[in-house]
Structures are given as C-alpha cells and as structure tokens.
Amino acid sequence: MSKAPPKKLSRLALLEQYKRGENITALLRGDEVQNSEEMIEVAYDLQTGSYVSALQDESTRLHKQQYGREIASIISELGEAQTIMEAGVGEATTLSFVLQQLDVPQAFGFDISWSRLCMAKEWLEAEGLLDRCNLFTGSLFEIPLPDNSIDVVYTSHSIEPNGGHEEAALRELYRVAGKWLILLEPAFDLAETEAKQRMQKHGYCINLFSAINSLGYDVVRHELFPLAINPLNPTGITIIRKPEVSRNPPALCCPVTRGELVPVNGAMFSPQHLAAYPVLEGIPCLRSENAIVASRLLSTTDKR
Template sequence: MSQPNPRELKELYLQGQNIMALLRKNATTNGNTEEIIEVSYDLQAGSYVSALSEPSIAEHKQNYGAAIAQEMLTRCHPTSILEAGVGEATTLAEVVKNLPSETKAYGFDLCWSRLAYGKLWLDKNKIADTTLCTGSLFQIPFSTNSIDVVYTSHSIEPNGGFEQPILQELYRVAKKYLILLEPGYELASAAAKARMDSHRYCKNLVKTAENLGYSVIKHELFPLTANPLNPTAITVIQKTPISESEKDVESVLACPKTGATLQQFGEVLFSPEALCVYPIISGIPCLRAENAIVASYYPELSDLP
C-alpha cells in the first residue's frame, strides 16, 4: 500500500489521525524511521506553543524547565547547553530562564517548521543568545566536546531500537554531562509499558549507556510528568573529563558529514572537507546531511552577482 502524499497527510492530521501510526502501518519497517518521525512532528508544528495558552500546561512547563535547570546547576556551572530535539523550544525557553544570563544555549531538531515556531517563541520571551538549527540525532551537527551539558526531553522517545547510536552521538558532543529526560520504561506500570511498546518508544537507556562504558550517576522517575502513561525518567551521565588540549573547540557548529568546522558565507555555511554548503533559512541553519548542496568551489564563487 502506498503512503498518502504530504497534502493528504496534512488533512488526515487535521482530522485528528495519528500520523506516526499511519505511516508505520503503511511502511515496510516495524518501527519509526527518521522520515516517519520528521513528517509526523512537522505536521504538529505550532501545537506545543499553542498549548501553552492553557494555564495549567504553561505552569507545568515552567516547573519542568526550572527543575531541569536546577539539575544542571547541582552538577556544574554550565557555560553552554544544548537541547537535542528542541522542537518549538518551549522547554529550552524555561530552562534558559533559570540559568545564568551568560549561558549560551543551542537547540536542534529534525523539523524546520518547529524550529521556526521555536525561534518566534524565544523572541516573544526575550531570550537572546540562542542558536537553533536543523539536525539529526544520528549525525549531530556540533563539534565533539563542544557543549557543557547536553540534554533531551522525550526526543529519543520515538526512536525505539536506535538507542545505542543516538547515545553515542549525544555523549560525543557533551563536554561534562548528558541529561536524559525520556520515557521511564523500566520504572513504569504495566499499562504504561504496553502503551510505550505500541508506540515503539525507546527503552533500556541505562543498560545501553553502561554497556558503552558510560558513567550513569542517576536514574529515577522525574517528579514532573505530564502523562502518567508516559512517565518521565531522568538519567544523568557524567562525561569522562577531557584533557586540556581538548577543552577548546574552534567552532560549536560542525558539518554533520565530517564533523569539521563550518565557514559562513552570507546565508550559507560551507564545509571545507565535504565541499558542500548548508543553507540558512530565516536565520535557521539547515544542518542535516541531506540538506547539503555539493559546491566544490563555493568560496571562490560566493561573490558572484
């Protein structure tokens, strides 16, 4: 059975259908591919910001973000943070409000539409010095050891079966700590586990991290959970201290294909190693590998009229 086209999917979403489940049903895979996740969440763009018009949801989000910030501050005094799978930046905004003003914040997401809403939300909340870009959890467009604290908030969630490669990428980018707020499958009720299984949610994050040799220093249910059938667990992983020579990185943003530093030329970022450019659309760098445009001689030709 062929998949509905994008316009049909949008209409089905507006009718209230679960797009991820629909795409999974018509796909050859049993789980959620990155394409399924992207299409499903991009169609939801704007809904997270819109939901904050409900006072109880807004209050929960404020408390949730403040609790994440407090967890960071008990571990270190971060000069930089990154939310992987930042969505519409509704969580990032509340985290940043509770951190020192000099903390540099970053976020990336699969979906440009969600980031565009997020950029507007950050502007509305007068949160400056924040960089949003598109990116994949499997090829994070940030340099190794470039961010003091990397965290997730239910972004690994739909990627059941891919826990190991995602954890490896998140750990690579983190300089000091990796904080995961993800479904607490192992700590959940039977009903919650059944629901998570039906949605192909992630599981075994602690076991996977320990098998990779990572130091898990905390794992427990998080006190703030929006849905009892999807309880949030917090997992804190401490990064092995790096040497003095590794502490400073030339650039935080990096080519997702090579990990090398990017050079900005107007509204594009050039990768000298991959010889390609990544567009910047409405101030949002598009740094997924598939966003790359082969442009071997871009530096020499970038000033063409």
C-alpha cells in the same frame, strides 16, 4: 507472512489527516515496528505550533514552567555551565523555561524539523531569550558540533520515538557533551505494564537504560522524574557524568566531516565536503541530506 509497508500519502494529505486527529507517526509506520527519521520529521513538522498554543492553557503552562525550573535546578547543582544544549528542542518551550531560571551565556538547540525551529525562534524572541540561543536543524545521529563542545547536553523526550536506535543516539549525544548528559526520556524499565505496552506500540525507546549500561557510561542518577504529564508515558531522569576531556569550542560544523563551515552567500559552506548547507530564515539546515554539492563555492571562499 510479510508486514504491510507504511502507507504512501502526500504531505498535504497527511496534514489533513493530522487536522482530523490522526496519529501521523502510526499512519506512516503502518505495521513496521520502528519509526524512521523521515516518519518522525514529517509527523513532528505537521504538529508545528501545537506546543506553543498549548501554553495558552494555564495548567499546561504552569506544568511547563515547573518542568523547566526543575531541569534548570538540576543543571545548576551539577556545577557552572557556560553552554547548554537541548537535543530535539522542538518549539523551544522547555528550553525557554530552563533559560528563565538558568544564567548560562550560550544555549544551543537543534531539531529534525525546520518548521518547529521557525516557531521556536519566534517564541524565544517573544520571551526575550533569542539572543542567547543558537538554533539549527540536525539529526540526533549526526549532530553538527565538535566533540566535547557543550558543557551540558539534555533531552526531553527526544530519543523517545527512535526505538531500536538507542545506542546510536546515546553515542552521538555523549560525543558532543563536555561534562554532563541529562536524559529525560520514557522510563521503560521503571514503568508499569500498561505504560510499557503503550511504549512498545508507538515504537518508543525501550532499551535506553540497558544501552547506557552496555556502553559503560558513568550514571550518577537514574529514577522516575516527578513531573511527567502522562502517567502512561512516565519520564525517567538519567544523569551521566563524562570524565574530564580536552574541550573544543561549540562552533557549528559539517555533519559529515565535522570540519569547519564558512558563511557564503546566505549558506554555510563545507570546504572539506565541497557542499553548501542552506540557511532558511536565519536557521542553518545542517542535516547531511541538506548538503548541496557546490564545489564552485570553494573559489568564492578562497577570495574572502
């Protein structure tokens, strides 16, 4: 018997469902086992503001501060870093608390949701951290940065909803990392039965550590992280060391060709892809589906 397709609801209707407390990812997924990027984008975009608002609760803020402090401490122990990046940065609440404890010149953060990045920009500015941060939309599977360009790449439950696509996500994160890849993700292999069942129900990544092993990455630490907020979604920390490689500067690039991007008339233009990527409220939108075929802009860039 075939599975029922996900429900087709307008985004306005989904927003109303979210306000009523519905789980939007589950609603969109229907009887499917895995979440698609579109499902994840819509579900997280509709949540915009909830992470910053949650920090008004003193206990939540304290936990977040401790969480960020611990990540910063781990990064410091790994050696000097000139650049860090949080993949799936959301509203940058975690990144902000990391940066408050870590003296790193440049931080990068990308997310699938533009609205959450817009909130992140406001939050980082209010915290006095925006001048160190580069925010842009991007896909976990097509990160618009060159190979080996960021000293330390880390995630905080960003691979989580992408169950079934663990290896593809790992390959891309590892590609961009210059020295270290730190994963703070659901620890299926270290979880109790009830937590495992919940992860499976929500389409979470349950094969992450086995995928790491199959890829042959150099794991220097893999254990439960002490600051998980939900015992039914225990956080594991996995630290992966990358061998010394030739480095590339951390300049934003076309997610399709990985070639240069040229600022033109408020957009980012890829001469190799003959496409323009919009920039909204100062945030470059660098997912491949954002590309606008614009070969005429080539002549504009030639004149500059």
